[in-house]
Amino acid sequence: MPPANRTNPTRAKSSDSRVSLMEFMREFPDDEACLVHVWRTRYSEDGVHAECPKCEQVRSFKRYATAKRRQAWTCTGCGHHVHPTAGTIFHKSSTSLHLWFYAVYFMASTRCGVSAKQLEREIGCNYKTALRMFHRIREYLMDEDGPQLSGSVEADETYIGPRRIKEGERRALSAQGIPNRGPATKDRDVVFAAVERQGRIRVSVIGTSQTQGSNAVAVRAKVSEFVAPRSTLYTDEYGAYAALARYYDHRTINHSQRVYVSGETHTQTVDGFFALMKNAIRGVHHGVSRQWLQGYCNEYAFRWNYREDGNAMFRRLIENAARPV
Numbered sequence: 001m002p003p004a005n006r007t008n009p010t011r012a013k014s015s016d017s018r019v020s021l022m023e024f025m026r027e028f029p030d031d032e033a034c035l036v037h038v039w040r041t042r043y044s045e046d047g048v049h050a051e052c053p054k055c056e057q058v059r060s061f062k063r064y065a066t067a068k069r070r071q072a073w074t075c076t077g078c079g080h081h082v083h084p085t086a087g088t089i090f091h092k093s094s095t096s097l098h099l100w101f102y103a104v105y106f107m108a109s110t111r112c113g114v115s116a117k118q119l120e121r122e123i124g125c126n127y128k129t130a131l132r133m134f135h136r137i138r139e140y141l142m143d144e145d146g147p148q149l150s151g152s153v154e155a156d157e158t159y160i161g162p163r164r165i166k167e168g169e170r171r172a173l174s175a176q177g178i179p180n181r182g183p184a185t186k187d188r189d190v191v192f193a194a195v196e197r198q199g200r201i202r203v204s205v206i207g208t209s210q211t212q213g214s215n216a217v218a219v220r221a222k223v224s225e226f227v228a229p230r231s232t233l234y235t236d237e238y239g240a241y242a243a244l245a246r247y248y249d250h251r252t253i254n255h256s257q258r259v260y261v262s263g264e265t266h267t268q269t270v271d272g273f274f275a276l277m278k279n280a281i282r283g284v285h286h287g288v289s290r291q292w293l294q295g296y297c298n299e300y301a302f303r304w305n306y307r308e309d310g311n312a313m314f315r316r317l318i319e320n321a322a323r324p325v
């Protein structure tokens with residue numbers, strides 16, 4: 001075996017990594033490389049020819065060096081400027097493209113997620129900037145529709161957020177002079193998920209524990225949106241699902257009778273996802289606010305859908321980064 005070339009590190013075959021930091025840096029060494037990537041993904045496959053909106057035909061474009069380092073390509077026919085980042089999450093951001101791409105790489109290279117605090121330390125920005133970058137990545141790059149789920153699909157809902165304490169406990173606390181606020185009076189969010197066994201997942205915030213009445217309606221709407229008709233649908237005995245039996249082959253597991261698995265009938269896959277997501281929120285993010293919860297749902301659904309391949313996850317994210325928001 002030839003000795004390893006230390007000046008050109010390669011990823012070990014046995015490494016779990018799919019894109020190493022060195023590979024990322026080789027492919028995206030600076031801002032310009034990232035800009036070219038957005039330009040090619042969004043407008044010009046070969047990097048030269050693109051449809052000019054002014055000439056209304058395919059023209060060749062040139063990247064002129066300007067004093068202001070304009071992030072634009074110029075139509076050689078009419079002089080029209082095309083700014084590849086216009087309308088994307090990078091639009092008008094004072095953070096460099098290279099740092100944005102690194103933030104995406106950083107997210108894709110971790111399994112369970114990473115805190116904005118860690119990004120702040122990695123790239124030397126302030127915490128607010130790091131948090132905003134991650135929120136935008138979750139909200140826009142990790143938001144994927146895809147075709148409806150089909151085959152064997154499990155659906156379930158869960159509560160996320162502070163646990164409501166029981167009335168008796170709450171009274172005991174106030175008797176001790178502990179004020180009636182915090183978790184006792186807080187409301188929890190309801191998150192719905194549907195997952196194909198061995199396949200993809202869709203996750204959505206549907207309401208709060210204060211909107212019980214409308215949650216059943218929301219659950220049914222989400223099932224119809226996410227799951228193709230005539231799929232086999234596995235759920236618990238929650239009444240909201242009963243009305244769906246007309247459109248699906250509906251199988252119910254009776255959790256209230258403490259039955260969790262009965263042959264093929266169970267919701268272990270979707271419950272496994274909820275456990276993962278809750279652990280991550282607790283361990284990495286230490287709780288999330290209602291405003292950003294859908295973003296975290298997007299993130300963990302995205303991770304689930306690309307769990308086999310970290311490179312595919314990174315590729316898909318930077319491809320999504322080139323689309324306007």
Ligand SMILES: [Zn+2]
Binds near residue numbers: 053056077078079
């Ligand atoms: Zn033109």
